[in-house]
Amino acid sequence: xxxxxxxxxxxxxxxxxxxxxxxxxxxxxxxxxxxxxxxxxxxxxxxxxxxxxxxxxxxxxxxxxxxxxxxxxxxxxxxxxxxxxxxxxxxxxxxxxxxxxxxxxxxxxxxxxxxxxxxxxxxxxxxxxxxxxxxxxxxxxxxxxxxxxxxxxxxxxxxxxxxxxxxxxxxxxxxxxxxxxxxxxxxxxxxxxxxxxxxxxxxx
Amino acid sequence: xxxxxxxxxxxxxxxxxxxxxxxxxxxxxxxxxxxxxxxxxxxxxxxxxxxxxxxxxxxxxxxxxxxxxxxxxxxxxxxxxxxxxxxxxxxxxxxxxxxxxxxxxxxxxxxxxxxxxxxxxxxxxxxxxxxxxxxxxxxxxxxxxxxxxxxxxxxxxxxxxxxxxxxxxxxxxxxxxxxxxxxxxxxxxxxxxxxxxxxxxxxxxxxxxxxxxxxxxxxxxxxxxxxxxxxxxxxxxxxxxxxxxxxxxxxxxxxxxxxxxxxxxxxxxxxxxxxxxxxxxxxxxxxxxxxxxxxxxxxxxxxxxxxxxxxxxxxxxxxxxxxxxxxxxxxxxxxxxxxxxxxxxxxxxxxxxxxxxxxxxxxxxxxxxxxxxxxxxxxxxxxxxxxxxxxxxxxxxxxxxxxxxxxxxxxxxxxxxxxxxxxxxxxxxxxxxxxxxxxxxxxxxxxxxxxxxxxxxxxxxxxxxxxxxxxxxxxxxxxxxxxxxxxxxxxxxxxxxxxxxxxxxxx
Numbered sequence: 001x002x003x004x005x006x007x008x009x010x011x012x013x014x015x016x017x018x019x020x021x022x023x024x025x026x027x028x029x030x031x032x033x034x035x036x037x038x039x040x041x042x043x044x045x046x047x048x049x050x051x052x053x054x055x056x057x058x059x060x061x062x063x064x065x066x067x068x069x070x071x072x073x074x075x076x077x078x079x080x081x082x083x084x085x086x087x088x089x090x091x092x093x094x095x096x097x098x099x100x101x102x103x104x105x106x107x108x109x110x111x112x113x114x115x116x117x118x119x120x121x122x123x124x125x126x127x128x129x130x131x132x133x134x135x136x137x138x139x140x141x142x143x144x145x146x147x148x149x150x151x152x153x154x155x156x157x158x159x160x161x162x163x164x165x166x167x168x169x170x171x172x173x174x175x176x177x178x179x180x181x182x183x184x185x186x187x188x189x190x191x192x193x194x195x196x197x198x199x200x201x202x203x204x
Numbered sequence: 205x206x207x208x209x210x211x212x213x214x215x216x217x218x219x220x221x222x223x224x225x226x227x228x229x230x231x232x233x234x235x236x237x238x239x240x241x242x243x244x245x246x247x248x249x250x251x252x253x254x255x256x257x258x259x260x261x262x263x264x265x266x267x268x269x270x271x272x273x274x275x276x277x278x279x280x281x282x283x284x285x286x287x288x289x290x291x292x293x294x295x296x297x298x299x300x301x302x303x304x305x306x307x308x309x310x311x312x313x314x315x316x317x318x319x320x321x322x323x324x325x326x327x328x329x330x331x332x333x334x335x336x337x338x339x340x341x342x343x344x345x346x347x348x349x350x351x352x353x354x355x356x357x358x359x360x361x362x363x364x365x366x367x368x369x370x371x372x373x374x375x376x377x378x379x380x381x382x383x384x385x386x387x388x389x390x391x392x393x394x395x396x397x398x399x400x401x402x403x404x405x406x407x408x409x410x411x412x413x414x415x416x417x418x419x420x421x422x423x424x425x426x427x428x429x430x431x432x433x434x435x436x437x438x439x440x441x442x443x444x445x446x447x448x449x450x451x452x453x454x455x456x457x458x459x460x461x462x463x464x465x466x467x468x469x470x471x472x473x474x475x476x477x478x479x480x481x482x483x484x485x486x487x488x489x490x491x492x493x494x495x496x497x498x499x500x501x502x503x504x505x506x507x508x509x510x511x512x513x514x515x516x517x518x519x520x521x522x523x524x525x526x527x528x529x530x531x532x533x534x535x536x537x538x539x540x541x542x543x544x545x546x547x548x549x550x551x552x553x554x555x556x557x558x559x560x561x562x563x564x565x566x567x568x569x570x571x572x573x574x575x576x577x578x579x580x581x582x583x584x585x586x587x588x589x590x591x592x593x594x595x596x597x598x599x600x601x602x603x604x605x606x607x608x609x610x611x612x613x614x615x616x617x618x619x620x621x622x623x624x625x626x627x628x629x630x631x632x633x634x635x636x637x638x639x640x641x642x643x644x645x646x647x648x649x650x651x652x653x654x655x656x657x658x659x660x661x662x663x664x665x666x667x668x669x670x671x672x673x674x675x676x677x678x679x680x681x682x683x684x685x686x687x688x689x690x691x692x693x694x695x696x697x698x699x700x701x702x703x704x705x706x707x708x709x710x711x
Contacts, residue, residue, distance in 0.1 A: 013637055020375070027382060030397050034389075043667060044659055046389040046396055053382040060375035073369065075637060082636065087429040094428060095629060098421070098604060102621050110609070118601050125597035140602070144609060152258050154613050 234274020244291025384651025421628025464513025472521025
């Protein structure tokens with residue numbers, strides 16, 4: 001029996017309810033660091049609302065657990081697997097690659113991390129050719145860069161790769177004429193995008 | 205008469221070239237987002253909101269409203285062609301749209317859907333123009349107690365009318381509210397719920413982090429599981445003769461159009477409802493009232509028109525309470541409302557007097573967007589069919605990239621990106637176990653507003669909760685509060701009612 005068959009909807013339901021109940025208790029304890037009382041003279045303490053909201057959460061999860069024990073909820077009678085084996089692979093690989101992506105963003109910077117993330121993801125899940133994946137993995141971060149850093153003026157994290165971008169910034173904010181910048185955009189945006197479109201049509 | 209003047213101003217505002225360009229672009233993105241299985245208006249708006257920070261609020265709302273609108277049109281495309289609803293709002297469109305496509309009349313179904321959407325959209329935006337100003341005028345008299353009572357009613361609607369498991373619904377509302385209390389307390393200035401002393405929690409949890417987490421990452425995981433990256437499409441031969449024939453078939457659907465437009469609008473106004481239940485209800489009622497109700501489900505155009513009319517109408521309807529009362533009528537408008545706060549506006553009736561350009565620009569843009577989406581939708585059907593062939597394995601990482609950058613951009617901290625991943629994963633698991641996620645998004649948006657209104661009311665009343673229930677002193681607040689209580693206890697009577705009803709039937 002594989003692991004995905006062992007995790008039934010029934011087991012997942014009770015496990016999640018218990019975890020949520022524990023989280024609610026933790027929230028109540030955390031809220032109690034501030035004053036949780038409320039009276040006419042002092043008005044509401046800073047911890048009052050979070051405390052009673054998490055108490056409400058605890059009551060709701062307890063009700064869910066009671067319904068489970070009394071077999072009143074549809075999940076409490078459901079012995080089918082929570083997730084089937086094929087889907088589990090999809091979900092697990094996606095989540096792990098996303099976690100690695102965010103870890104890498106802090107160190108490598110977003111643009112280089114995206115190249116690796118896209119290359120891995122497409123290689124793993126799609127049947128696209130090496131050429132397509134390479135073009136796709138490189139143009140997406142370039143488009144992201146131009147969109148965020150140039151159009152929106154929002155700097156994205158660059159980690160250790162930051163020095164590599166200094167010449168690009170010099171170019172972006174340097175005294176180049178509009179025409180030169182446009183040629184640059186055509187070379188870096190329009191051409192690669194067109195390439196990706198063409199490759200989706202002709203390269204399998 | 206005054207309204208007509210404002211409306212004309214609004215239409216001219218949305219026809220300025222920059223706004224118009226954004227409107228058309230928004231319609232296109234909306235159609236695309238709606239057409240992709242698994243992505244709906246709420247996902248599109250949540251993922252795109254971070255990029256609207258650099259444009260003026262009027263342009264931003266016109267853009268996002270166009271996305272919202274376009275998605276309502278686009279949802280039908282994949283419902284008909286793939287048999288998978290492009291968004292939850294287009295579930296009812298599958299019932300008759302898919303059989304039509306299987307019969308080889310896909311073009312009839314798509315045209316019926318587009319025209320239905322147009323009629324629903326137009327009727328509802330006219331109703332909107334008529335209802336919004338008087339409602340805003342009434343709402344101007346609302347103070348903190350009335351505002352708080354309205355918010356309680358919005359939460360109660362989820363419990364009373366949401367139809368989901370009650371403890372799980374309330375849990376979802378409460379966790380959204382609890383998350384919204386994280387950060388500095390506005391009145392005492394004390395830090396609250398700073399887990400493990402991570403400084404990132406001091407600025408609170410931005411609603412976008414939760415919205416993108418749930419509707420971006422979580423939804424993608426959900427769709428990956430459902431489709432396993434593969435979809436099957438039915439064949440479509442596009443020729444213009446068929447479009448003409450389809451228009452001919454629409455004569456018989458006038459009743460469906462009426463039901464969809466009016467029912468959709470009023471269901472859309474209700475906070476918990478939104479476009480999904482509106483379209484399902486309108487399909488059901490049209491089927492019951494139709495002379496040939498037995499043919500429904502085997503592919504009749506009226507079965508496509510009714511839900512499509514209703515989902516567009518409801519999406520406009522849900523903007524009515526958002527603009528006039530500051531209470532969103534659907535998950536998508538909850539995110540738009542949060543966006544308004546981020547753009548520096550105060551949602552509520554004051555918008556009509558303080559930001560007329562914003563309000564009427566939005567209303568005017570709905571008229572224009574409706575027209576453009578109809579034209580774009582029918583003209584670009586072949587293009588959307590090409591888009592639908594893009595494998596999910598390519599689309600998914602692109603959406604993830606948009607989520608990660610969108611989660612980072614508003615606060616520029618990786619802390620928020622981590623939280624977004626966490627919410628996305630948690631949202632996916634909880635949704636699989638039938639915990640509704642929309643109430644959590646609504647309550648994290650409304651949480652800070654509700655808390656402010658509650659504490660202001662309590663300061664007014666010297667700490668007495670009676671202020672919300674005293675009919676002689678605050679009649680509006682009290683009436684709303686009592687309605688909310690009725691809604692909250694309504695599910696408890698459900699089983700009793702059913703038992704009574706069953707007995708009657710067997711007797």
